[in-house]
Amino acid sequence: MSPASRRAQRAGEPCPCGLQAAYGECCGRYLAGRDAPTAEALMRSRFCAFAVEDEVYLLRTWHPATRPARVQFERGMRWTELEIEAVTGGSPIHTEGTVTFRAHYVYRGRPGEMREQSRFVRHEGAWVYLDAVGE
Template sequence: MSRNNARRRPAISSTSPCPCGLEATYGECCARFHQGQAAAPTPERLMRSRYSAFAAGDAPYLLRTWHRVTRPPHLEFEPAQRWTGLEIVTTTGGSAFHSEGTVRFRAHYTLDGEPGVQEEHSRFVRDEGVWVYLGEL
């Protein structure tokens, strides 16, 4: 998910199924995080909302939820890449009592019509009380 350009993809409708894979519409699920109306309450929810942001081409949200120490200066989206599904494999930590958490996931996509998968074990930390993506373990 790191090779991407700041052009937005077509907007996901608030009534569309949420790209993150939870059984809710985008408007009921990740849209509130993307629009700044709420912060993701756990690393898993942040991972899901970030995946949805990749699917939507929402670079500002991705940069906003990336720890300032590891955040790139900009993102570029691959125009021919479409995100097609997210699997959460395992999570650790991330409760109201934790300051760190991890999420191991598989992000499925197609690129030029060919299927692919990105697997990552991601680390999340609380920064000023808000969960942010720190990087890959």
């Protein structure tokens, strides 16, 4: 199933990012083409892009200086929950920001989590993922 088909199928479902909104009204609109207004909104939408395996969105929202050629999705990986722990900067008036988060998943039937502090910057006016602090 294509990313666009997955987005359409999920439009009325709860958003995987954890906010109390339907996917189509929350992160789905960013995956469909709107720019995220804040670094946190971009972080949440990128989590959703991993959940629905939308490589095009992930690459589009990755800074050209650090963007990989491809995004590899793990077979058997299902992203289940996102917890935002801290946000610095990243508002509509900022040019950079960080988001510290925990992303929960199930991989081949076993639960797990990853924790990261991601850096975001403005590139050509839009928020993009730069890298993880400490990488």
